Amino acid sequence: MDNGSKKQEMFSKMQEKKSEVKIVRKIVAIIAIVFVLVLGIVGFMGYNYVKSALKPMDPDATKTIAVEVPIGSSLGSISALLEDKKIIKDARVFKYYAKFKNESQFQAGNYDLTQAMTLDELIESLKTGKVYRTPVFAMTIPEGLTLEQIGKIIEKKTPYTQKEFMELVTSGTFVQQMMANYPELVTEAVLADNIRYDLEGYLFPATYSYFEEKPSLESIVEEMIAAMNNVVKNYSDVLTEKQMSVHQLLTFASLLEEEATAQTDRETIASVFFNRIDEGMPLQTDPTVLYALGSHKDRVLYEDLEVENAYNTYKNKGLPPGPIAGAGKTSIEASLNPSKTDYFYFLADKEGVNHFSKTYDEHLQKVEKYLRQAE
Numbered sequence: 001m002d003n004g005s006k007k008q009e010m011f012s013k014m015q016e017k018k019s020e021v022k023i024v025r026k027i028v029a030i031i032a033i034v035f036v037l038v039l040g041i042v043g044f045m046g047y048n049y050v051k052s053a054l055k056p057m058d059p060d061a062t063k064t065i066a067v068e069v070p071i072g073s074s075l076g077s078i079s080a081l082l083e084d085k086k087i088i089k090d091a092r093v094f095k096y097y098a099k100f101k102n103e104s105q106f107q108a109g110n111y112d113l114t115q116a117m118t119l120d121e122l123i124e125s126l127k128t129g130k131v132y133r134t135p136v137f138a139m140t141i142p143e144g145l146t147l148e149q150i151g152k153i154i155e156k157k158t159p160y161t162q163k164e165f166m167e168l169v170t171s172g173t174f175v176q177q178m179m180a181n182y183p184e185l186v187t188e189a190v191l192a193d194n195i196r197y198d199l200e201g202y203l204f205p206a207t208y209s210y211f212e213e214k215p216s217l218e219s220i221v222e223e224m225i226a227a228m229n230n231v232v233k234n235y236s237d238v239l240t241e242k243q244m245s246v247h248q249l250l251t252f253a254s255l256l257e258e259e260a261t262a263q264t265d266r267e268t269i270a271s272v273f274f275n276r277i278d279e280g281m282p283l284q285t286d287p288t289v290l291y292a293l294g295s296h297k298d299r300v301l302y303e304d305l306e307v308e309n310a311y312n313t314y315k316n317k318g319l320p321p322g323p324i325a326g327a328g329k330t331s332i333e334a335s336l337n338p339s340k341t342d343y344f345y346f347l348a349d350k351e352g353v354n355h356f357s358k359t360y361d362e363h364l365q366k367v368e369k370y371l372r373q374a375e
Contacts (some may be wrong), residue, residue, distance in 0.1 A: 201323020
């Protein structure tokens with residue numbers, strides 16, 4: 001082989017090597033790019049997975065799930081239990097999140113949890129032994145309010161108007177549904193012809209917390225009725241013993257609630273009402289006159305007492321047709337446990353202190369002493 005041929009052969013081999021190096025570099029580059037892409041995709045997917053696992057399973061869930069945490073349970077076993085109950089998405093994420101928060105001392109017990117709870121809410125619940133959630137907003141319904149007054153609070157605190165609220169609570173369909181859902185509370189008694197509003201006095205006054213921005217109006221109202229149902233059912237044996245219906249109880253308690261002042265004695269006022277009923281005397285309580293008039297006045301006038309209305313206890317003996325406001329637990333209990341007295345009259349002075357009398361003459365003397373002389 002001549003020198004030219006050798007040079008040509010060497011040149012060809014060098015070209016082949018360069019070509020191989022280029023191919024190897026391309027392959028390495030492709031592999032590196034693929035690796036980075038795979039790593040990025042895996043990382044992105046992992047990030048999204050962890051991010052979703054840190055959120056509630058179902059933010060709109062309302063159904064509770066019973067969870068029993070045995071004594072001596074570890075953080076790992078509790079995490080696995082929550083995942084198994086579908087309270088959380090991933091036990092490992094919850095476990096490491098709790099460790100990151102330096103939380104691991106959880107209490108054994110029975111919990112009613114929901115899929116709408118955040119990891120922080122779950123941790124707080126398991127720490128304290130009480131189900132804990134941070135409400136979106138809360139609404140307080142004070143004692144002694146009528147449905148129309150409750151409607152004003154609804155309008156202020158929720159997306160719904162007072163008109164929408166009143167339309168719902170006076171809807172025959174809704175009333176029938178509440179009768180079906182709470183048959184021991186909402187009975188046929190609410191359907192009497194002379195009752196102004198069927199559900200007046202059936203919404204329990206309390207502070208209610210909501211965990212969504214716009215709960216349905218039906219759920220808001222039903223929660224208040226359910227709360228009243230839970231309170232009243234505790235007294236079912238006493239009601240049977242006293243031969244008193246739930247409707248009578250809520251009606252009587254509403255009178256106490258409306259007569260109450262900051263320093264009043266509800267049990268003694270209850271005794272006055274029961275004594276008058278036993279003697280066949282009209283109750284003659286001003287709040288029923290105001291309810292009959294459908295307006296609030298600082299002072300009831302003599303002509304107001306003559307209004308022809310079933311709720312006017314100056315014109316009609318016994319209890320009015322139904323509650324005139326929402327009564328709290330204190331008034332409900334006072335209605336069932338009145339004091340034993342011989343009082344038939346009472347009045348509240350300018351300071352809100354009640355003065356009780358056995359006779360009408362004695363009552364007139366106290367009117368002169370505590371009201372007219374103070375004017």
